[in-house]
Amino acid sequence: MSANGKQSLVIRNGTLIDSKGGPPVENDAIVVEGNRITSVGPVPGGMNLEDTEKVRVIDASGQWIMPGLIDGHCHLSFGQPDMPGLSIAKGSTSPEFNTIRAAINAQTVLRAGVTSLSIPGGTWFTDVALREAINAGLIEGPRIYCAGRFIVTYGSIGDYEPSWVGTPEHTLGTLANSVPEMITEVRRQTKHGVDFIKMADSTWGDNQTISEEELTAVVDEAHRRNARIAIHSRGSESTMAAAHAGVDWIMHADLATEADLYAVAEQGVRIMPTxxxxxxxxxxxxxxxxxxxxxxLIKRxxxxxxxxxxxxxxxxxxxMAGTDTGNSPLMPYGELHGNEADIFVRHGGYTPMxxxxxxxRENAFAVGLEDQVGVIDSGMLADxxxxxxxxxxxxxxxxxxxHLTxxxxxxxxxxxxxxxxQETAKLHFTKA
Ligand SMILES: [Zn+2]
Structure with a gap:
């Protein structure tokens, strides 16, 4: 059963956390027509809640209603968490199998209450295909906003093989060791439909593997093609360079100094600590x-x-908030997407609200849907x-x-x- 053009969905009662910033309020009626919220407040005049052909009513009495979660950092197609009997990203997994597995991962994530995903990196163009299949209604899954493989230089995160092996399509990074090579890769990836470009500096931030000049060139090219750009940057120097280059957001920034963060703030660049x-x-x-x-290094x-x-x-x-679910076998799908909120409360001085x-609301930027999702209000997409x-x-x-109902x-x-x-598959995915 679903709300479609003919059947409205009405959520009645309960406590509404609309994510606009105000305190929670008692909910009367949230009305959904098609894929949009059309009203929040009293039941619209003329709407007959008894007409079950036209209206489906969900009674949320004693429950809490809020926007669907947006995980700003999740990988569906790395081939991880792993499955018994399958080795990881070493060429034994075919793109066909990997795509089907990624589609199951997407469904597991959606059932954990995550209605939008920002995917900063995958293998092949699997995530682009998943986005298209979900948007076309072929399969169920969260909204997807995705990058392709990380653009990396020798020695960056994602360049794991010896130089004579390179970076095949099933690996996380794609090598580009000069500005022309980087620009060509941005053009190749945008041609194949990525929403944003993912650059990636060193794994733990102890050296800088991409120069400010290179970053600036990639930012310009990506923006010319209406793609955003995010970077894996844990180090101080790389974070400063990314701020100056004007990337859209920086993932991690673990070792950034106050001076680096001052530059980040001045440039209006966002940070996703993950x-x-x-x-x-x-x-x-x-x-x-x-x-x-x-x-x-992890503890540091x-x-x-x-x-x-x-x-x-x-x-x-x-x-913004992201978890890096799916980046390695220890990050199972469907389990950790709400954890960053708890970390922000414990370590960042955030209130739960x-x-x-x-x-x-803040993560809507990471999925290119600011003012469209992340808030429960009339006119917003119904997540x-x-x-x-x-x-x-x-x-x-x-x-x-x-706690989802x-x-x-x-x-x-x-x-x-x-x-x-799928439940069986999920058990496999979460098995240590
Ligand atoms: Zn990641």
Whole structure:
């Protein structure tokens, strides 16, 4: 059952957290026609709620209604988390299999209450294809706004093979070691339909692998082609260079100094700390084969990121929320998308309301839909979740989809149970 052109969806009662910034209010009626919210307030005159052919009513009494979550950083097509019997991103996975698996990942994510995803990097052009298939109504999934493979220089994150192997299509990065090569790659990726370009500096930020001159050239080319540009930058120098180049957002910025962040603020560049991955990896990375040296870097960067978040906020930098779900086997789909909100409360001095806004209204920019999603208001796209506990009382209520009673994406009710095969697949994905 879904709301379509003929059937309106009306959510009655409950507590409304509209994410506009005001306190929660008692909900009377949210009306959805097609894929838009058409009114929030009293039941419109002339609407007969008894007419079940024309109106589907959801009673949210005793529950909490808020915009669908937006994960600003999630990878669906890396081939991770892994499945038993399949090796990861070493060429044994075909693009065909990988695409089907990514489609299942998308559904798992949607059923966890995430109605939009920003995907900063995938393999092949799998995520572009997924976006098209979801938008065409072929398969169910969140709204997708995606990059292609990271554009990297030798030694950047995503350039994992020896130089004589290079960076085949199933790997995370694509090599470009000069401005002309980078511009060619931006042109190739935009031709194939990416929404934004993902540049990637060094893995943990200890050296700078892309120059400001190169970044500036890529920003200009991407923007000429109406694509945005984001960068994986954990280091200080790379963050300063990214700010000067005018990227749209910087992911991580763990080791950024106050001076770097001042430049970020001055340029109006956004930051997405993505601390969920660091915190999770600091806890369980050892169980997944990460060695002592890497675990030390993870802990160092986690501490740096916590400090960076507070400084960035103090300087008025706009902060977005992402988790890096799917970046490695320790980041299972559907489980961690609400965790960044809790981290913002614990480490960033956010109120739960501000943390909810970070994961909804503020993140609309990361999916190219500012003023379209992330808020419950008349005229907005109808992406709504309903929870059986109050996320303002405990922000962890957002985690793992455990408190969801309804997910509405683009005006359509999502079947939260899914089918048995997919549940089985999810079990495999989350298996250590
Ligand atoms: Zn990532």
């Amino acid at each position: 601390m969920t991955f660091l915190e999770h990896a600091a806890k369980i990375g050892g169980d997944y084969g990460r060695g002592t040296a890497e675990m030390d 960067n986690l501490e740096g990121a916590a400090e960076m978040l507070q400084t960035a906020r103090n300087l008025g930098v706009k902060v 501000e943390a909810i806004q970070a994961c909804t 709504i979740i309903i929870l059986d506990q109050d996320p303002l009382a405990d922000i962890r209520v957002l985690q793992g989809g455990r 309804a997910v509405i994406k683009d005006g359509k009710m999502v079947d939260l149970a899914g089918n048995e095969a």
